[in-house]
Amino acid sequence: MDQIIIIDTVWVLLAAFLVFLMQVGFAMVEIGFTRAKNSLNILMKNVVDCCTGAIVYFIVGFAIMFGDSIGGLFGSSGFFLSGAEGFDFGVPTLAFWVFQAVFAATAATIVSGAVAERMKFSAYILSTILMTALIYPIVGHWVWGGGWLEELGFLDFAGSTVVHSVGAFAAMVGAYMVGPRIGKYNGKGEVNAIPGHNIPLGGFGVFILWFGWFGFNGGSTIAASDPGLIASIIVVTLLGAAGGAVGSMIFTWFRYGKPDPSLILNGILAGLVGITAGADVLDPMGSLVVGFFAAVVMILSVEIFDKAIKIDDPVGAISVHGAAGAFGTICVGLFAVGDGLFYGGGVSLLIAQVIGVIAVFSWTVVTAGIGYFIISKIVGGIRVSPEEEKEGLDIGEHGMRAYNIIVGNKAS
Amino acid sequence: MDQIIIIDTVWVLLAAFLVFLMQVGFAMVEIGFTRAKNSLNILMKNVVDCCTGAIVYFIVGFAIMFGDSIGGLFGSSGFFLSGAEGFDFGVPTLAFWVFQAVFAATAATIVSGAVAERMKFSAYILSTILMTALIYPIVGHWVWGGGWLEELGFLDFAGSTVVHSVGAFAAMVGAYMVGPRIGKYNGKGEVNAIPGHNIPLGGFGVFILWFGWFGFNGGSTIAASDPGLIASIIVVTLLGAAGGAVGSMIFTWFRYGKPDPSLILNGILAGLVGITAGADVLDPMGSLVVGFFAAVVMILSVEIFDKAIKIDDPVGAISVHGAAGAFGTICVGLFAVGDGLFYGGGVSLLIAQVIGVIAVFSWTVVTAGIGYFIISKIVGGIRVSPEEEKEGLDIGEHGMRAYNIIVGNKAS
Amino acid sequence: MDQIIIIDTVWVLLAAFLVFLMQVGFAMVEIGFTRAKNSLNILMKNVVDCCTGAIVYFIVGFAIMFGDSIGGLFGSSGFFLSGAEGFDFGVPTLAFWVFQAVFAATAATIVSGAVAERMKFSAYILSTILMTALIYPIVGHWVWGGGWLEELGFLDFAGSTVVHSVGAFAAMVGAYMVGPRIGKYNGKGEVNAIPGHNIPLGGFGVFILWFGWFGFNGGSTIAASDPGLIASIIVVTLLGAAGGAVGSMIFTWFRYGKPDPSLILNGILAGLVGITAGADVLDPMGSLVVGFFAAVVMILSVEIFDKAIKIDDPVGAISVHGAAGAFGTICVGLFAVGDGLFYGGGVSLLIAQVIGVIAVFSWTVVTAGIGYFIISKIVGGIRVSPEEEKEGLDIGEHGMRAYNIIVGNKAS
Amino acid sequence: MKKVEAVIRPETFQLVKDALTIQGLASMTVTHVTGCGLQGGKTEYYRGSKYTVNLLPKVKIELVVQDENLDTLVNLIVETARTGQIGDGKIFVYDVQDAVRIRTGEKGEKAI
Amino acid sequence: MKKVEAVIRPETFQLVKDALTIQGLASMTVTHVTGCGLQGGKTEYYRGSKYTVNLLPKVKIELVVQDENLDTLVNLIVETARTGQIGDGKIFVYDVQDAVRIRTGEKGEKAI
Amino acid sequence: MKKVEAVIRPETFQLVKDALTIQGLASMTVTHVTGCGLQGGKTEYYRGSKYTVNLLPKVKIELVVQDENLDTLVNLIVETARTGQIGDGKIFVYDVQDAVRIRTGEKGEKAI
Numbered sequence A, B, C: 001m002d003q004i005i006i007i008d009t010v011w012v013l014l015a016a017f018l019v020f021l022m023q024v025g026f027a028m029v030e031i032g033f034t035r036a037k038n039s040l041n042i043l044m045k046n047v048v049d050c051c052t053g054a055i056v057y058f059i060v061g062f063a064i065m066f067g068d069s070i071g072g073l074f075g076s077s078g079f080f081l082s083g084a085e086g087f088d089f090g091v092p093t094l095a096f097w098v099f100q101a102v103f104a105a106t107a108a109t110i111v112s113g114a115v116a117e118r119m120k121f122s123a124y125i126l127s128t129i130l131m132t133a134l135i136y137p138i139v140g141h142w143v144w145g146g147g148w149l150e151e152l153g154f155l156d157f158a159g160s161t162v163v164h165s166v167g168a169f170a171a172m173v174g175a176y177m178v179g180p181r182i183g184k185y186n187g188k189g190e191v192n193a194i195p196g197h198n199i200p201l202g203g204f205g206v207f208i209l210w211f212g213w214f215g216f217n218g219g220s221t222i223a224a225s226d227p228g229l230i231a232s233i234i235v236v237t238l239l240g241a242a243g244g245a246v247g248s249m250i251f252t253w254f255r256y257g258k259p260d261p262s263l264i265l266n267g268i269l270a271g272l273v274g275i276t277a278g279a280d281v282l283d284p285m286g287s288l289v290v291g292f293f294a295a296v297v298m299i300l301s302v303e304i305f306d307k308a309i310k311i312d313d314p315v316g317a318i319s320v321h322g323a324a325g326a327f328g329t330i331c332v333g334l335f336a337v338g339d340g341l342f343y344g345g346g347v348s349l350l351i352a353q354v355i356g357v358i359a360v361f362s363w364t365v366v367t368a369g370i371g372y373f374i375i376s377k378i379v380g381g382i383r384v385s386p387e388e389e390k391e392g393l394d395i396g397e398h399g400m401r402a403y404n405i406i407v408g409n410k411a412s
Numbered sequence D, E, F: 001m002k003k004v005e006a007v008i009r010p011e012t013f014q015l016v017k018d019a020l021t022i023q024g025l026a027s028m029t030v031t032h033v034t035g036c037g038l039q040g041g042k043t044e045y046y047r048g049s050k051y052t053v054n055l056l057p058k059v060k061i062e063l064v065v066q067d068e069n070l071d072t073l074v075n076l077i078v079e080t081a082r083t084g085q086i087g088d089g090k091i092f093v094y095d096v097q098d099a100v101r102i103r104t105g106e107k108g109e110k111a112i
């Protein structure tokens, strides 16, 4: 008995470390896919969302997510981790908290990619507080904390919706409200591509994210005690990403004539986001299929947001985490071994999945919208001035350059 | 009983994650040691070999490597992981599979460095399929799947030969058949050095590879249940690499007058490749010695391939994984505590080791040669056009640049 | 019983891997925060301190640190790990050794940042040998090997003082004796800022260091058997760093008008160094507070060293590891749950902490001073020539450039 | 033939280029440079030390044009690159003795 | 004295340099630039959006030579840098009023 | 008006710039270039192969000045950039036909 808790704790903590490392993966992807003049600002946003996020989640978020439920809507105990003794998550409450805290930071950090290169640093910090104190924990409560969606039978094993879509939907609202980057659309509304300054760096970030994802999905059991299950989850995580890579490679090769590196990298992530909701109930073949099509959905979504909806998302966060996340969550209703429609399980799970996605979308869009509106009032607009945007936020927000060739600086 | 399986599974899965992370290490080394105009192509090759490789290994490779043996030559059951229940590897079959899948991807990815900057993307994908479906699994079957080399007493604990040399021998054939990069040799056949564009990046990759190697060797027990053994394996892995670094530092300092950073980085890898075959049977002192001389062998091999054999290998993959791998495998016959010649064990092990290396070399060179020949027929030559090579494969194969300073792009 | 050792060994080894990975984190921070012309030299210093360090610690260091104590001053058995059977650390001696070896390498590598861009490669290698053979192991013996400070009741759980301060104090002596970089101070003694050439790279390094720190603190229990304790240690490690980030953000925002990216990155590290001594006895709130103020102390220390003491420390190693380390060690006497002054524990612990810091400072400064003096005699001065320094140590020490755009090289 | 060398702000480059393209004067060579003039440099902080970045990033455009296009060109650049703040940059005009189009070997005005 | 400024393809640079070295005209200053001319730019895709890279990478070589070497030099560059495809680049020739070798202080033709 | 173009060692740039600032000649445009001249290149090793880096990093400074400042400027550069070793660099002087300050539209000498 005792020893199982030790093994479970070791597994959950190690998984949490891997999830934590995803922060640097996100930073690399976002910096690589944007322009050099904003690199430090993006780095700082990633640093601050993970640090502020952890603190806020410690003070408020965890209590709202896992505290005693008020009507299945939100939790109400455990602020500042007080009363930690009262909780029982199998592993020590602090171990469970660490795992949840890095999840919260992940949800928060998704936003930074979509609003990159133009949102004020101060506005971003406030939005991070809102995400980790309220928007994310409430959804978490609904699905994982004993809330109404859990009651309904909605399944989201490791958070395609709870973590990724919540981040992405908030990102969508943020990117919409802050507006497209100067120069992204020309007078006629056509897209001017703004290539990232270091795509290989983005690639390294994707590999690190994938590495972290093994912890993200593997640790979501909060136990190692069923070795067959965790092994299966890891297989799904490996093959889902591989399916996403191959899907995006083939799809872009046909569609644009060449295999597009930046979209293949996004395709891996889309595959991962896609299989995350059903990582415990997909079989290897199912994970390949879901990963493959999650990547295709993501690419179409990138085009739609870029060209039709005209929300400027420099790194594709909305499509990768939102579109592929919703797709993957719904796919659980189709591909879950046992309960999925394609596996002879009927439509009831599928319906629960659709309801869950809609509910989370509505909640996130509305609260994020109100949130950014209030933040805008507090800091006097969420967007930097056009001059600052043109010169780069590194100078404007931090008075420093990311890359320096040093000639001619003087003490002053 | 039960709990041991849990611990073993946790260990094997975590080790597999570390081995997986080696993919980004390889990508960094290969990108850093080549020119900026080919960075995306190399990144994509690394992405695709690991993703395609995992899928192919799921469909075919694993069955050939670990399925019921046909005459000790190849396996024949377990395609698509079907009949997974029938296998018994101590840990759950899926856990074992994940560990083996990332090994297969490692063998495949070694090739990309040697053929970098000139092989077609399509040809490379096909060669990866060949590697993970056939060339590597057959050797794996011989040595680890109950095949004839295992019968013979050939020892290769974690794959100096099975993984690294197979990758390197195939890489040698590929690099030979694709020919040297334009400009590598001048009219008189002298070497024109083509320095990599970001050596520190290569250094980061080497550290990450080393980190992954702890999983590579440590996990090859497929069990944590002998803590003294895994601890010893890790010590060997640490000291072997350290020996390789010191060996290459001293050797280049004497030979070229200065300690050569790129060869010291390669030296760490050579040390690691060298001790991998005997990681379970070397003692700390033995690992230092084997690592040290593996690095020296590697450096001499780099010179020979560059100047005498004239096979152009931009990152030194053939020498690091092939020469040091063969050297290390043979050293098991000398340094194995108990059975090694220097430890009073006679020559029988040594002879088995030599036979194993020769057999694997012959198999790999022949099949890879035939393979590239067929691939060349399929895709119309395995090499890009000289114009494309000069402009860089990033533009030619992917229509995109790795690094962008953005002025003057327009929608079109 | 048996199984607990297996779990403990798995935990300690995995923790050691994470600590090992900190080497690449250090390399990234130091390379990012300095100029491009010295990148390879810094990389090589990091490679060599970790490789030479491991070997030296194997031969000598470990014996001095954990061998039979001579009067509480130094150990005297276990050279070359001989007599390993005689030791009992709970886990296998080799597992314990690996964990200790990567700690020794960490202490050594701290020096390279402070003396970067001007110390000779040969002098640096010798100083590394001194660190890992003598300076660090002696302190380690005092505090962790049954020595006199342990007797006294001095607490330094994971090495704020033993590892970080020892590295930093030696770094301070080295940086002082090698002198400031050319151009750091103008004729009037004013500081000329010399910005690092790739700050985002430094940021990635900080994230990787933080990741490694989970192993650094978590593994210092040398056991997983108290899951509540290791979970608590990880929470402290997460919140301490977060506190450091927020502390440095707020402090620099007030002090310099903008949140300073390079100091926020240092602030995370200062937070981590700060909570390391008390990671097992701090509560979450205490870790936030200690992390926050460790960052403030670090920033003030950076200013003092730069402007008043005028020791040139390109990456802030002295302030991050030394000032924050001493601060954090003393804070154990204030914030330790139970024994700390603020938690009703009286002043006896506080006094022990202060004595420990002073003793370690004195020992390290004196031995490092003598050491560098002798090294200077051996290699003819520890500093490269002004010409070499201006051109960069990459060319001078290694005959190679870190970054290459290749036109116009010729065989010769 | 004249060579017009304009050192302008990176931010205004796109505007200038678009304007030149419309006028059919789009043949140019572009270099990333740094420069200082009246613009005194910017005070930044690095790790607690104030310092002045004397050399600010600029874009240098070089265009070789026929004499009759000179004024149009100069005026166009002045109009599109001006923000009115110090640091807008300078235009310098030089005489060109000859031009050769490498592809065809054509010389003189035809080569531009 | 004349200054020859050649903007050529990066791919041909090595050939040009070798040819110049053989002729003993190897003193030069080289800059990485981008440019556009007749060559309309290249259409590339980025994340599903087509776009034109108007400015393509080029290498600018500057050589100051004595008047009598001018023709040899120009011809040599034209010959070695030509591929016949649009984008081969241009050569411009300017008059140089004076040259100084910093090391010795020598002026004029001796300084080249 | 004259344009002074100095190709110097990166190491000496700061000295030159300080000297020019003191003389009030601090308006300049700076480019990172590579170059070769008498300085034969440096032999380096890469992975066991000896090779010559023919093109060494240099800094190019361009300053447009009034005719009367020409000599002061050239002398100042020669003095501060000289180390006496091969590779110190060269100064070239060109005639400038016109200058325009973009911010104000001023032309000629006033614009410098």
Ligand SMILES: Nc1ncnc2c1ncn2[C@@H]1O[C@H](COP(=O)(O)OP(=O)(O)O)[C@@H](O)[C@H]1O
Residues within 6 Å of the ligand: D007, D034, D035, D036, D037, D038, D039, D040, D056, D058, D085, D086, D087, D088, D089, D090, F027, F028, F029, F030, F062, F063, F064, F065, F101, F102, F103, F112
């Ligand atoms: N005399 C000069 N010679 C060379 N370049 C110059 C000269 N004057 C200005 N420049 C270039 O023009 C840029 C802008 O000049 P500045 O004086 O700051 O702006 P403004 O013309 O608006 O006063 C400088 O950064 C420098 O690159």
Ligand SMILES: Nc1ncnc2c1ncn2[C@@H]1O[C@H](COP(=O)(O)OP(=O)(O)O)[C@@H](O)[C@H]1O
Residues within 6 Å of the ligand: D027, D028, D029, D030, D062, D063, D064, D065, D101, D102, D103, D112, E007, E034, E035, E036, E037, E038, E039, E040, E056, E058, E085, E086, E087, E088, E089, E090
């Ligand atoms: N009038 C010009 N002024 C300045 N640079 C030019 C001019 N014309 C061409 N160039 C430079 O030469 C390069 C090649 O010119 P392009 O017209 O594309 O080739 P081609 O000469 O073969 O027609 C351009 O990218 C640009 O850098």
Ligand SMILES: Nc1ncnc2c1ncn2[C@@H]1O[C@H](COP(=O)(O)OP(=O)(O)O)[C@@H](O)[C@H]1O
Residues within 6 Å of the ligand: E027, E028, E029, E030, E062, E063, E064, E065, E101, E102, E103, E112, F007, F034, F035, F036, F037, F038, F039, F040, F056, F058, F085, F086, F087, F088, F089, F090
């Ligand atoms: N004729 C020339 N044309 C253009 N640039 C030149 C010329 N001669 C020298 N340079 C530039 O000056 C730099 C230094 O010249 P070099 O001949 O090596 O030094 P020194 O003048 O001391 O003999 C070269 O690297 C090159 O950039």
